[in-house]
Amino acid sequence: MEFGWPDSSRPAYIHEIKVSRRFGIPSIIFRTDFRQIQWMGIRYGRATHNKLFLIRFCMAMYAWRINNMDLYHSIGRRKSCRAYTQEPLTTSQLDEMKKALDEFELLYPDAPIEYRFTSETKGMFQVKAPHYLVFSGKGEEGEQENAGFIGQKLMLWLNAHELGGVWLGASKDATKQRTRADIIVLAFGTPEGSPHRTISEFKRKPIAEITNALEDECIKAVHLAPSGMNLQPWYLEKREDTLRLYRQILKPPMSLAYKLTHIDMGIALCHYAVGCDHFGKPFRFRASGNTEAKKGYEFIGEVN
Numbered sequence: 001m002e003f004g005w006p007d008s009s010r011p012a013y014i015h016e017i018k019v020s021r022r023f024g025i026p027s028i029i030f031r032t033d034f035r036q037i038q039w040m041g042i043r044y045g046r047a048t049h050n051k052l053f054l055i056r057f058c059m060a061m062y063a064w065r066i067n068n069m070d071l072y073h074s075i076g077r078r079k080s081c082r083a084y085t086q087e088p089l090t091t092s093q094l095d096e097m098k099k100a101l102d103e104f105e106l107l108y109p110d111a112p113i114e115y116r117f118t119s120e121t122k123g124m125f126q127v128k129a130p131h132y133l134v135f136s137g138k139g140e141e142g143e144q145e146n147a148g149f150i151g152q153k154l155m156l157w158l159n160a161h162e163l164g165g166v167w168l169g170a171s172k173d174a175t176k177q178r179t180r181a182d183i184i185v186l187a188f189g190t191p192e193g194s195p196h197r198t199i200s201e202f203k204r205k206p207i208a209e210i211t212n213a214l215e216d217e218c219i220k221a222v223h224l225a226p227s228g229m230n231l232q233p234w235y236l237e238k239r240e241d242t243l244r245l246y247r248q249i250l251k252p253p254m255s256l257a258y259k260l261t262h263i264d265m266g267i268a269l270c271h272y273a274v275g276c277d278h279f280g281k282p283f284r285f286r287a288s289g290n291t292e293a294k295k296g297y298e299f300i301g302e303v304n
């Protein structure tokens with residue numbers, strides 16, 4: 001493992017000094033013009049010399065690698081894949097995917113969710129895939145947004161590994177593992193054909209319908225985010241350095257047919273967060289806050 005400065009041509013400054021919540025290791029966050037770099041292992045006292053520290057250090061480096069893998073490029077080229085070779089992924093591919101998923105940070109840390117693999121699903125708009133993943137919770141608020149947030153990060157991760165995936169909002173686990181607290185199903189595997197497309201092949205609303213900040217790169221990343229029935233039920237209002245996020249309240253008959261807009265909001269915030277990471281901006285989401293109401297929308301939270 002090398003500890004040298006990753007790219008000496010990029011100027012860097014100390015952005016933050018903090019203690020890693022997960023591993024209890026003090027670390028210094030350096031910020032370059034490009035992205036955040038976490039410099040682990042600045043530690044004093046005898047723990048520096050013991051094995052536990054070394055193990056923690058390696059785990060932290062691994063977590064850092066997963067969380068800082070630049071998934072931004074997948075935002076502008078991914079697509080929902082609905083045709084797969086039925087060849088299962090290898091055990092090591094699945095293990096790598098699980099490790100990545102375990103490291104993704106939640107949007108609402110107080111609403112933890114679980115995931116499991118299942119072999120069979122049923123419902124409308126079925127997609128035959130070699131693998132299905134089900135997110136499940138306890139029925140708490142924030143779980144749907146969390147599923148959207150980490151599930152979409154997984155979708156970008158799959159794309160970055162030349163694999164494909166698709167959200168299946170109308171499908172359920174068809175095995176005995178199914179529970180009432182299941183949130184959503186994803187299908188994934190090796191796609192038939194490419195998991196990529198060009199930017200001109202994205203079908204999205206004009207960006208002016210979803211924001212007042214047409215040139216903001218992180219909002220452009222949200223503009224490309226997938227949503228159930230491609231509804232794009234979000235509005236992003238930028239005021240100075242604060243982003244206000246709104247969820248569209250659907251009206252009948254659409255509100256009767258589609259009930260997953262909370263998942264869509266998690267997906268939108270995932271793209272915003274990946275954009276922030278890529279452009280070296282902080283991503284701090286606050287679920288509440290005082291703000292003016294917006295007709296036809298529910299206020300979700302602020303990012304600044």
Ligand SMILES: Cc1cc2nc3c(=O)[nH]c(=O)nc-3n(C[C@H](O)[C@H](O)[C@H](O)COP(=O)(O)O)c2cc1C
Nearest residue numbers: 079080125167168169170226227228229230260263
């Ligand atoms: C929450 C959610 C549920 C979805 N459910 C289905 C589904 O049941 N079947 C399907 O084929 N696609 C489903 N999709 C995929 C969307 O149709 C797709 O993301 C959208 O049309 C945009 O296309 P893109 O993903 O290729 O950018 C779902 C997407 C989301 C985010």
